[in-house]
Amino acid sequence: MVTILVKDITIVNVYNQPKPSKKYPEPPVFEFLKREIKEQYSKIVIAGDYNLHHKEWESRAGPNTEADEVVEWLHENDMMLITPRNQKTYNNRTNIDLVYGSVDLLHRISFSGVDENTLSDHSIVEWDIYMSQSKNGDEIFTSVKRLNIKNADWEKFDKELSSAIKDFNVHNKTLKSTDQIDDQAKVLEEVVKRAMAKSMKEIKVMKKSKRYWNQELREKKEDGTLTTTVDEKRHEIWKALLPEIDHGLDREFEIDDDSRWPKLEFDEVDSALADTPNDKAPGDDGITGKVLKMAWLNKDFKERFFKLLQACVKLDTTQKSGDMALLLLYLNLRNLTIQSQEHTDQFPYLRFHLKYWKKLYKKNDQAYNTLTSTRAIWGRQGYCATDAVLELVQRIETSKEKISAMLIDIQGAFDNVNRNILAHTMEDMKLPKALINWTYQFVSEREASMLMDRRKDQCKN
DSSP states (O other): OOOEEEEEEEEEEEEEEOSSOOOOSSOOOOHHHHOOOOTTTSSSEEEEEOOOOOOOTTTTTTOOHHHHHHHHHHHHHEEEEEETOOOBBBBTTTTOOEEEEEOOOOOGGGEEEEOOSSSSSEEEEEEEEOSSSSSTTTOOOOOOOOEEEEEHHHHHHHHHHHHHHTTTTTTOOOOHHHHHHHHHHHHHHHHHHHHHHHOOOOOOSSTTTTTTTTTTTOBBOOOSSSOOOOHHHHHHHHHSSOOOOOOOOOOOOOOOOOOOOOOHHHHHHHHHHHTSSSSSSSOTOOOOOOHHHHHTTSSSHHHHHHHHHHHHHTOOOOSOOOGGGGHHHHHGGGGGTTTGGGGGOHHHHHHHHHHHHHHHTTTTHHHHHHHGGGGGGTOTTTTTTTHHHHHHHHHHHHHOOOOOOOOOTTEEEEEETOHHHHHHHHHHHTOOHHHHHHHHHSSSSSOOOOETEEOOOBBBO
């Protein structure tokens, strides 16, 4: 084993000999590494002849206790495979020459290839590592901290919340402009984040998702090759999930008084919070549904947060800053649940499909009724798509007739919606103009960032 330190990066070159025997009395090198490599080696690369076969790097590998122990130890120490799976390096038959790197280095390491032109029965494994934070000189990568929300000290959280509101001098006045909405959203977000930091302990990121990086989760590029770096994988995922869309010219909407767009009341926020999942993945601010629910119990925060939401509803807008804005989606799309019986008439394409299904199942009234009975669910307050599916399943299971159904999932429909077409569709449905305007703003001027291997890249419009 040879170890060198380059700046803050530890590079280890190993030859992992077989188990102890008369010929090889010393224990395998990984037994030594397990004792010596501690948590202070947060940036480390272990490359060399591993002399082991495991499904992580060789799909045809059989059971191997020693390899399992090494792989488990690598995962426990946040190490991930850099070299491609099934890359032949020994006698052009098998793969035992590997490169593993710590998660903190993944965006700085790239696999270059293998050189078979050697005098050895092993190929040379070539890889690059960039000493700067990013090979492009871009310092956009930042470690992401996670807090143990489940074991939070909520009594301390409540006190810290009131203290932060006082320290930040958060005003409790009525908001009268979109700029004031943005400013208040930012400061309330910081208030909650500070209270969280002082009442919750930091935890390590779960390791379960790491081991598959160089296996099933590698993306295929246009030239047919697989991604080998985090940057390449991000590029391919962005290209697939958020392609460029020509929305056309931005629109503006004249807002009129509409009884279907009532002013916001406290009980509506209570209801929206009750329907918000506790532990759904948080946005960039790390604020989960559970945190918002506990913050809502704080009188000082409740008054200010309510005035923020109230201003959004009154001014028919949504703030551009802060992931707490997602709560508003529950609040301001509420009018979609007001209409019930006349709801079907607002969807011409839905009426067409219902007629189609009736013609298709004219000999099977029960099957047709199964498909069309969900009209009573669409648009009804307190009901959702899950209720429609449950009713459909229940009727199919209790039916004595043979029933067929076709279910269609439009992949990425929400993320790739054309906002002008959406607004036009909502106008055809004669929905409140305030709702149309709010929805239009909600899907405009938005940014997304990708969190991969505990690092976040630049925001994408």
